[in-house]
Amino acid sequence: MVLLLTLIFLLSFSIFYSLSMLAFNQVKTVDKLKHFDEEYVELNSGVKKEKLNFIKSLSKLIPDFKFNGRIREYVELELIRADLPLTYNELVVIKILISLITGLTLYLLTKNVIIAISLSFSSWSLPTLFMLKRKIDRIKRFDSQLSEAIVIVSNSLKAGYSFLQAVSVVGEQVKEPLGKEFKRLLKEMSLGLSEQEAFYNLQRRVTSEDLNLLINAILIQKDIGGNLAEILDNITETIRERQKIKNELKTLTAQGKLTGAIISLLPLFLGVVIYLFNREYIMLLFTTKIGLAMVIFSFIFELIGIFMIMKIINVEL
Structure with a gap:
């Protein structure tokens, strides 16, 4: 009994510590783009080694199978959409640890193997549900900020700014998640991606119908021409009516x-x-x-x- 309680405590502490390290210390892919910025100065010339935490160490033990390649890509894309600094293997490790802790805890409380195993399997999907809930909340916040961002872009264009400068203004003035995504959009276009490719990547990261409407209007305007500021003003009214409904x-x-x-x-x-x-x-x-x-x-x-x-x-x- 004492051994099981000690094991549960160690597993719980390991998960809490590892999630804290992932949340505050892991270097995200988008942050690595700062090395290509002109104003970025690297303070330490030596190469910094990333600190391996408990979950990262366990994730390396999980083999990469070829048959789950599509599942892996889908889950990693969902992690990006939820803005979680995790990999597919790390998510699997978290699921395994949560299932083990749930099963052991319920077995100690109920002394029933069937209940412990059934609820242990049920807890396997808890991290996935958390990821989906976080993604949905992030999209809702993005949609609520989109009208404000379009107004800023339209006013910047009317003031004589270029489109890239207008996107930069949005990235600086609007909070996350929209500001962060527009900063990433600006960095991708600054690094040589075409506007169509950069907007496509933005659509993959943020599954928003209002954003799709905005991107399609911008791309069509780039092909056939027209007053982009006026088009954005009309889109703003459409998006506001959609959000009202x-x-x-x-x-x-x-x-x-x-x-x-x-x-x-x-x-x-x-x-x-x-x-x-x-x-x-x-x-x-x-x-x-x-x-x-x-x-x-x-x-x-x-x-x-x-x-x-x-x-x-x-x-x-």
Whole structure:
């Protein structure tokens, strides 16, 4: 018992320490572009060795298989979209550690192998859910800043600035995440990428419909000509109207989302309550064939119900 508790404590501390090191000390790819800036002066001429932390060390033990190449590329792109300084292997290591800690902790608390293993497998997807939630929140913040950025670009063009200078102004005046993405866009174009390639990379990093509208308008204007400032003013009005409609839809569908969340969590809540008051009664679901069949079918129908509710409340513009 003492050995297991010590192991859980060491694993928890290792994850917390490693995530802290990744968040504050890891050099991101976009930051390496500063070595190509004219104003950048490297203080130390010697090559600095990156400090290997616990998760990085474990990630090197995971082999790179050829059959999961597309999955690896997709996950790494999602990590970039979520602005998480992690690699695919490091994410896998975090998932493994969280699953082990969850399984060991639940086994010590319940002494039930089935519950410990099932919830351990369930916790495997927690880092992925966190990544998706962070990506969605980042896109929402980006969309909320986009109208302001377009106005700055339009006013800069009217004042006689070039397009690159206008992008630089946006990168300096607008906060993250939009300011950071525009700085990266400016660096890519300054390093020799064409505007089309740089905008394509921006579209891959930020999956925003409003951004796609802006980029398409800019590229079309580059081909056929026209007053870019006037085009940007019209796009600003369109984006503001779209965001206004989205906010109205959120208000109208808020009750449906709350209902779906309550219905989804109600079986879990009742299961925990019954387990606390009558453990032998609820354990029949996990110790008998009929009970396991009921759990499986209820889980499937629960997913179907959640899917139907999400289809009803999600309105595409």
